[in-house]
Amino acid sequence: MMGATASESAYRVLMGVLESRTGQTLSPNRIWRIEMSLKPVMQRHGIADLDALVAALVTSNSRQLLDDTVDAMLNNETYFYREYSVFDEIAATALEQIREINKLRRRLTVWHCGVSTGQEAYSLAMLIAEQGAKWAGWQVDIVGTDVSYHAISRARVGLYSQFEIQRGLPVQRMVRWFDQTDGGWLAKADLRRRVDFSVQNMLVDRPPLASSADLIFCRNLLLYFSAPMRQKAFARLRAMAAPQSFLVLGAGETVLGQTDQFVASPRLRGLYEPADQQVRRAAA
Known part of the structure; x- marks a missing residue:
């Protein structure tokens, strides 16, 4: 049964x-x-109930109301170093392979699609920074995109509550990369400059990447897409991926039965590679 204050048509319109x-x-x-x-x-907008909200969305030209409504319905769940094993695998194996592949052009490009409020993108930035000399002289670009303007605004500021900062972030990294302020824990300028955030709809907009992505994070986003939208999303991810690259999905996600654009990596557990990349490797 739907909520008492809203008609079924209001829910359908909002969906x-x-x-x-x-x-x-x-x-x-x-x-x-x-x-x-x-x-x-x-x-905030002085609207009584969901039916009135739908009426306002239909009759009003307010972009702010539409943006606020869509933003509120999104799930922006994320946290630092989400699933440590994934970041360990990336640090120990994936980045090493990318370094070998790109050793001549000395460039690393990372796209974090569905970056939410930025914790996982900052986690990767910290990880790469802490590898120090390995990336000396390299151009490292980390780009985080999300459809939520509110989430991207928060990611750019890099300010997190006590709960958020403690969720997945070891104390040593918290002290090294963040400053405690009256408003919470603020990412230091050196960390913030390592990630570029922008509002993008991955199904429509081309992410602002200077080169094809060597590593793509798209975690726990495709779960919310219908099958046709998921196919479109995988096609976009493949279009933006470098010929030899890695895709990181959420723990509950897979490419099996979802797409023929990517396959499970035979070398890195839990990561995926472009399917045609494996064809080239087999032919070689």
């Missing part, structure tokens, strides 16, 4: 708005949270 703007669909357990998620938006 349609989310999918048309982001490609994402709402799972049943998220549908029931729409009204709660949108209450702050309705209060």
Whole structure:
């Protein structure tokens, strides 16, 4: 049964708005949270209920109301070093292989798609910075994109609450890379300059990459796409990937039965490679 304050048509419209703007669909357990998620938006814009919100979206030309509504329905769950084993594998193996592949041009390009509020992109930036001399003289570009303007705004500022900073971030790194302020823990300028954040819809917009991505993070985003949207997303990821590159998905995600653009890496557990990359390797 739908919430007492909203009609079924209001829910359908809101779900349609989310999918048309982001490609994402709402799972049943998220549908029931729409009204709660949108209450702050309705209060801020002086709107009484979801039916009135839908009416305002239809009749108003307010871009801010539309952006706020879509933002509130997104799931921006993330944290530092999410799944340590993944970052360990990247540090120990994936980056080493990329260094060997790119040793002549000395360039590393990372695209973090669905970066949310930035913790995982900053985690990778810290990891690479701490490898020190290995990347001396290299051009290292880390680009984080997300459809949520609110999440990207937070990522750019790099300010995190006590709960957020303690969630996955070891004390040594917290002290080295962040300053405690009255508003929370602020990423130091040296860390912030290592990541470029921008608002992008990965299904529509071309990410601002200076070269093809050697490493792509797209974690726990494709879960929210319908099958056709997921196919489109994988095609975009492949289009932006370097010929020899790695794709990192979330723990509950896979390419099996989803796409023929990527296959599981035979060398790195839990990572994926472009399918045609493996064909070239086999032919060689």
